Amino acid sequence: MSIADNIARIKSQLPPSVELVAVSKFHPVERLQQAIDAGQLLLGESRAQELAAKAPQLPQQVKWHFIGHLQTNKVRPVVAHATIIESIDSLRLLQAVEMEATRTSRQIDVLLQLHVAQEQTKTGFAIEELLTHATLQRLDNLSHVRIRGIMAMASLTDDNSQIQREFTLARNAFELLRDEFFAHQPLFDIVSMGMSDDWRIAVDCGSTMVRIGTAIFGPREY
Ligand SMILES: *Cc1c(COP(=O)(O)O)cnc(C)c1O
Numbered sequence: 001m002s003i004a005d006n007i008a009r010i011k012s013q014l015p016p017s018v019e020l021v022a023v024s025k026f027h028p029v030e031r032l033q034q035a036i037d038a039g040q041l042l043l044g045e046s047r048a049q050e051l052a053a054k055a056p057q058l059p060q061q062v063k064w065h066f067i068g069h070l071q072t073n074k075v076r077p078v079v080a081h082a083t084i085i086e087s088i089d090s091l092r093l094l095q096a097v098e099m100e101a102t103r104t105s106r107q108i109d110v111l112l113q114l115h116v117a118q119e120q121t122k123t124g125f126a127i128e129e130l131l132t133h134a135t136l137q138r139l140d141n142l143s144h145v146r147i148r149g150i151m152a153m154a155s156l157t158d159d160n161s162q163i164q165r166e167f168t169l170a171r172n173a174f175e176l177l178r179d180e181f182f183a184h185q186p187l188f189d190i191v192s193m194g195m196s197d198d199w200r201i202a203v204d205c206g207s208t209m210v211r212i213g214t215a216i217f218g219p220r221e222y
Pocket of ligand 1: 023025046067068153194195196197211212213214215
């Protein structure tokens with residue numbers, strides 16, 4: 001199956017309201033170009049350097065989603081190239097992105113990454129922690145950053161009911177944040193969850209954006 005076939009197949013199974021981000025990390029730009037030629041303009045990268053290397057080689061219309069753990073000292077190339085940073089996992093990072101966006105007069109969208117999986121290796125805010133930040137208005141007063149919603153990853157497990165529980169927790173947290181803290185902001189509307197192996201479950205649980213790599217590009221190449 002070609003990259004174009006894979007994208008077409010997945011799109012035919014996704015509800016029209018759910019956006020597809022093709023996760024292109026560790027694949028060469030020639031393969032990304034094939035996705036772009038198939039009309040896929042949302043691409044996901046997880047490393048600052050890799051994004052900075054690839055973005056200038058591909059058309060301007062590409063909307064880059066940054067999805068990896070980001071260190072505060074690496075925000076510069078990401079703010080320069082990304083349309084949205086999906087992986088805001090600390091207040092420090094949120095502030096660093098706001099500072100860099102302000103410094104360079106850019107507007108950037110972000111998602112708050114929630115930690116709902118069992119693995120401790122995954123990053124993200126615990127839900128209670130995030131609600132505390134929201135209550136204490138620590139997510140307010142951003143001039144160049146717009147918080148658009150949440151991102152979450154489920155545990156790496158074959159237990160579908162476990163995955164479903166975790167995605168449901170994330171969706172519920174999104175709705176609480178939306179209704180209690182972002183009601184004044186109509187564009188708090190993104191729930192990014194679901195990868196190659198669990199996107200169908202994620203969509204059933206209310207995902208509005210799936211991030212799919214392997215099922216589109218095949219195994220990662222480097
Ligand atoms: C790599 C990655 C994906 C895509 O994973 P696949 O299993 O290849 O679809 C999605 N989200 C994040 C945050 C990733 O790091």
